[in-house]
Amino acid sequence: MKQKYLNERKALLDKAQACINDGDIDGFNALHAEIEKLDNDYAAKAAAQANLDALNKNGSVAPLSNFAGNMALHFNDGIESTVEDFYDTAKYRKSFMNYVLTGKKSADMFNNDENTKTTDVGSVIPTTILNRIVEKMEAESVILPLVTKTNYKGGLSVPTSTVKPVASWVNEGAGSDRQKKTTSYISFAYHKLRCEISVSLEVDTMALSAFETAFVNQVSEAMIKKLEEAIIKGTGSGQPKGILAETPVSGQAISIAANAGLSYKLLCEMEAALPAQYETGTKWFMSKKTFMEFYGLVDLNKQPIARVNYGIGGKPERFLLGREVLISENVANYAAAPSANTIVAFMFRPSDYILNTNLNMGVKQFEDNDTDDIVRKAIMLVDGKVVDKNSLVTLTVNKP
Numbered sequence: 361m362k363q364k365y366l367n368e369r370k371a372l373l374d375k376a377q378a379c380i381n382d383g384d385i386d387g388f389n390a391l392h393a394e395i396e397k398l399d400n401d402y403a404a405k406a407a408a409q410a411n412l413d414a415l416n417k418n419g420s421v422a423p424l425s426n427f428a429g430n431m432a433l434h435f436n437d438g439i440e441s442t443v444e445d446f447y448d449t450a451k452y453r454k455s456f457m458n459y460v461l462t463g464k465k466s467a468d469m470f471n472n473d474e475n476t477k478t479t480d481v482g483s484v485i486p487t488t489i490l491n492r493i494v495e496k497m498e499a500e501s502v503i504l505p506l507v508t509k510t511n512y513k514g515g516l517s518v519p520t521s522t523v524k525p526v527a528s529w530v531n532e533g534a535g536s537d538r539q540k541k542t543t544s545y546i547s548f549a550y551h552k553l554r555c556e557i558s559v560s561l562e563v564d565t566m567a568l569s570a571f572e573t574a575f576v577n578q579v580s581e582a583m584i585k586k587l588e589e590a591i592i593k594g595t596g597s598g599q600p601k602g603i604l605a606e607t608p609v610s611g612q613a614i615s616i617a618a619n620a621g622l623s624y625k626l627l628c629e630m631e632a633a634l635p636a637q638y639e640t641g642t643k644w645f646m647s648k649k650t651f652m653e654f655y656g657l658v659d660l661n662k663q664p665i666a667r668v669n670y671g672i673g674g675k676p677e678r679f680l681l682g683r684e685v686l687i688s689e690n691v692a693n694y695a696a697a698p699s700a701n702t703i704v705a706f707m708f709r710p711s712d713y714i715l716n717t718n719l720n721m722g723v724k725q726f727e728d729n730d731t732d733d734i735v736r737k738a739i740m741l742v743d744g745k746v747v748d749k750n751s752l753v754t755l756t757v758n759k760p
Contacts, residue, residue: 365402369395453486460575501584502688503591503645506710507744511717517547548716550741551599555582579738591713591744592645592690600715600744603645603708604691608752615756618697624659627681630753634707638751644685646705650694651678651685683707697760709751715744 372395379387455466528537555578594602607613612633616626634642655666666685669677678685694704718741746752 365398369398372398448486456486501588502686503710504584504587504715506643507591507713507715508711508747509715509717512548546745546747548714548743548745550718551743552739553583553586553599553742554737554739555579555586556737583738583740587715587742588688589690590742591715592688594744596745600742601746602744603713603746603752604703604706604754606746606749606752608754609750612753613756614754615701615758617758618760620757621696622653622657622694624657624665626755627654627657627665630707630755631681631683633753635750638709640709641711642683642707642709642751644680644683644705644707645688645691646685647689647691647693648687650691650704651680651687653694654680695757698757699759701756701758703754703756705755707751707753709748712748712751713744713746715742717742 372391376388376391376395379385379391458464459466590600590602592602593604594600596602596605614626614630614633651666655664655668657665659665665681667679667682669679678687691706692698692702692704695702
């Protein structure tokens with residue numbers, strides 16, 4: 361059945377290519393529809409055959425996953441194959457739970473290679489659990505859902521340019537100066553983020569779903585906290601480089617003297633410092649305490665400059681001069697007389713920050729001899745940097 365299908369498909373592909381070469385678009389469209397029908401018919405037959413084979417083997421159905429949806433039309437590459445995600449099977453998930461709880465490994469489930477590398481882990485977190493961790497991080501984090509996220513295993517380099525070409529008016533028949541486009545790049549490495557967790561004896565009696573929920577809650581809570589902290593104020597040494605570790609463009613670092621207080625004029629000065637081309641998507645970041653300091657300010661017409669909308673989203677939506685405010689406890693609280701120069705608020709466009717993450721998280725375990733607890737270590741590799749800092753405007757309160 362398969363060989364017949366491949367022969368028919370190849371013949372149709374050859375005809376379709378000939379139509380493109382001859383400029384016969386109508387003919388190509390007709391053949392395209394015929395190829396899609398052939399793919400769908402074969403997918404249906406293959407799925408039925410697989411289900412029947414599974415019934416004959418062990419009485420359980422193992423349907424093919426979105427076979428037709430993954431069948432792509434290629435003129436030169438042949439047919440793309442789809443492979444079931446091994447780490448998302450019930451068998452692997454149960455084996456993973458058994459490994460975390462008891463430390464017993466299955467030879468066909470885990471990596472037994474003795475050559476130690478940076479990518480070696482005791483076990484790979486099942487796909488279902490990993491996806492749920494990411495979803496929970498997105499839901500609970502303030503800035504994490506807004507930054508640009510990539511997932512390149514070998515690191516990442518982002519080309520940048522500080523020089524833009526300039527147009528000029530010329531007379532008829534005259535030329536213009538040729539300009540050079542200078543580029544550089546920002547490179548990303550990997551920093552290891554780890555958290556240790558301990559599961560009590562009672563978890564040993566839990567069902568698979570309950571274990572996954574407990575594991576997700578413990579890992580995601582720790583990962584969220586550190587990732588959010590690193591994105592905003594990471595040092596770049598052994599961890600991602602945070603937004604506040606960047607030096608703002610000249611004129612965009614606003615500072616006030618100690619005991620000067622917050623004012624409507626100060627906010628206007630910060631808004632004026634933000635370039636017009638970066639207005640879209642730029643947001644305020646500050647602690648809740650700092651926002652409440654702004655909340656009581658009024659403009660020249662005695663109108664509040666801060667707004668809080670209590671919509672159907674289930675949480676307050678805060679705005680300053682019409683710009684959204686995101687609350688983060690990783691930004692220092694406003695103090696009239698701080699002990700050191702302190703950034704208490706900043707504006708930034710989150711999409712200009714790239715978080716490059718290796719989501720192949722792994723788990724290792726060891727026994728604490730003092731308490732007899734079994735401790736599990738969750739590990740991920742991540743790096744992050746600002747790729748365009750032109751939207752960054754900071755507010756610093758100077759020390760007395």
